Amino acid sequence: MKAVNSLRRMAAVLASSLASTLAFTLAGAGAAQAAANIVIVNLNAPGVGFNDPTPAAPVGGNPGTTLGEQRLIAFQHAAAIWGATLDSSVTIRVGAGFVPLACNAGGAVLGSAGPTEAWTDFPNAPRPSTWYVGALAAKLAGEDLTAPTDPHIIARFNSRLGLFPDCLPGSPFYLGLDNNAAGQIDLVAVLLHEMAHGLGFLSLTDDETGALFLGLPSEWDYHLVDNRDNTPWVALTDAQRASSAVNWRGLSWNGPNVNAAVPTVLAPRSNLDIGGANAGSARGDYYVGDASFGPPLGTTPVSGQLMPVVDQANGAGLACTPLNAANALAVRNNVAVVDRGACDFTLKARNVQAAGAIAMVVVDNAPGDVIGLSGDDPTITIPAVRITLSDGVAIKAALQQRSRSKSGVVATLAIDPSQLAGTDTQRRILMYTPSIYSPGSSVSHYTTEAKPNQLMEPSINSDLEHVVTPPRDLSFPLLQDIGW
Template sequence: MKPADSEKPGHPRLQQAAAGIVATLACALALAVGAMTTAHAAASIVIVNQNAAGVGFNDPTPATPVGGNPGTTLGQQRLYAFQQAANIWGATLTSSVPIRIGASFVPLSCTATSAVLGSAGANEIWSDFTNAPRANTWYPAALASKLAGVDIATPGEPHIIARFNSRLGLFPDCLPGNGFYLGLDRNFGDQIDLVTVLLHEFAHGLGFQTFTDDETGEEILGTPSIWDYYLLNNTTGRTWVESTAAERAASAVTWRGLSWNGARVTAAVPQVLDPMSNLAVSGAAAGSAAGNYEVGDASFGPPLANPPVQGQLMPVVDQANGTGLACDPLNALNALAVRGKVALVDRGSCDFVTKAKNVQAAGAIAMVVADNAPGDVAGMSGNDPSIAIPSVRVTQANGATLKASLQRRSRTQSGVVASLGLNTARLAGADAQGRILMYTPSIYSPGSTVSHYTTEAKPNQLMEPAINDDLTHEVTPPRDLTFPLLQDIGW
């Protein structure tokens, strides 16, 4: 799992326009002399090269063709990857107006361990244009032009602005060794598949975003986004367009606070999402800990299934404060405790894969990771084909409940039974009515909150706030729910 994007559009520059009101969401970049490429399909997508000579798409660094990408320079390969993403979206969308994406590779924020991969969004938003389905409503420029039947964008301006990190993996202070994979075949290994990132970011520019401030709940000029008609507040039962600014802001930081209420997405949810993962706790010693727990899935090891993996829950204790990190091979006492059991370990100090490898080597049949900080249910990233046991993650509060039930245990028995399986009555990432949840973590995440799907979805969706290794290049059902949402707003 890798960060997808973490930059919010800038403050809008408002202009009067003949066909309504337009707000510029991203600073327009001066067009550089360079290549234009077009995807000819149901919609025409034009990649407008906004890089200066010698950098970005024009970088002359020699490159060996890879994964179906025939480019022989770094710049050419970047452009071919953009073309591939444009081809996929062009074959999916329908519009008589060519969609212009102003694109560039530029240095973006990064460190040796984390980085902004890229960002994209509508360059302009429009309301009250010819054929607008809803009056007094913001639409992204590409969609507004499709609906109007003519290009209503400001002359010379792209519909979408997209920027990507030119330093990624190429410098020791910017995720060294984990740069963009420029092949077209998804054989990215330890790298980050650029085509997948592009498909994600282009979707934002096409309209997979709200223009209402998701932190304050304030609308631009008191005008709602087309998104706001479909964002359902699960606390009040009202959509964002029916809500106050305070209600919108509160729902954005309420776990499972928002669902998408669009007919196209909801109809497709049952064929796309899998049953929800579940941890069931029972047994004579379980006491008040007995019951079902919602869990985060691991991207490594086998997925949960029915019949469940079941065994007594036993904690790993390898720290003086009573916690068990399992970052080193388990000592004899801990190995004895977890052999043939479900191991309970604490998050922290090392990655999830290392913990799973160590408890598996000690003979555990499954792993439960208790979070080390308050928060919502979340998954676990990592990849190791040698891991053969299932793993799940529970919140810090639920972890404390489980630990309390294990206080009266012997060295090899707890009497608390953990079953890791599926809740077939619920779909992963959907609310009780079968609507997909949006990403609303209790701690506000700039650039990610609201304008993404929940991270609870299984299988992982393209429009989650992180790029997961199991994503394909598909944007439609039965694999993905990105295009149905765009259809809900008018595509």
């Protein structure tokens, strides 16, 4: 039996960081009694984190009367959800605390979590010479393999979020338990996500170099498939693994539980078709990211002339203020093209909607792959999607020759019933493999193309529910695939 303490590697390999644009006193413990017993070990010193005495009014079913108490209750609530889902005779200990994490006025690290140990060749191990994270190894062995007071998972969350002017001001964690964050960052959703990483929803392999952890694969690696040739990660060389980790849409999860659940969870893929007399080389179909606000795309197409908003000196269109007369004329009864940046996606949508646009296409402002549009606004009644910067450049080139209200380039937005969002040609869910390697996020998350948004995408979306199972979510089926 072999174990390795992975705390030193947690920040680089085992922990997940969530970006928004957006230990050791046993000072208190909370337990969730269910199919698995999950105990929260309070790692905060007196007066901070879980012990912060700042008065707080009860919110969203959270009866706590101090900031620290509400944080702990939210944590216990998330633990109870996972505890009711998992099956283990061994108590799972989560060492947790709220501490200052990296942040600025425009974005913040929400939190991170990871297993403290990984084990091989323990009693009842399903595969020899294969890594299993500590909590899973204990479940499979039927006995605790760690010291009796040591946590199986270490988790930390941003204690300054939204509470200081230099840390995403105005966007604190929502501490309610009712899944009604209303534009705030839902702490319970963040906690469910991070606990999943600690339970084994992560790669132990060095995704940047492709090197196996201490020369051995983890159970995770047996279920990753390079879908270009359907080769499992365990059969690839280090260089091939590193290549697949930055191959957009090139890496899939292949496990019986996830594969069986995919058709019940994922919806048909959304599509942007560009046509019309002036489409030229931009003609064709494009992958898009869906908005969490406004009506979803359906089988009935939304189609119209594609017209750009131009309200910046450099030719960009941010649509962060009500459109002037020229831009309002351009987008009226047409599909508006706007650029990402400077304000919320919902504000852009409200402004083009007020000007009469029938839909909105947001062009990303940085290189990258397809991702959705976050936000929540029930007043938005037009569909909105997001495309990559490179696709936006190609489409905008076709819009150069246009009149004040017509471009001759027609955009059609609809779903493609023949394909499921976020899957490969065999309907296996894709993993997150952006072409620019993202430490802590690449490979260890589901694709951002999934629809509906999944808990285990690299960012927390506002439309998530406090659910980890089908028919809403694919988090638990993956954990089942690795042994839970």
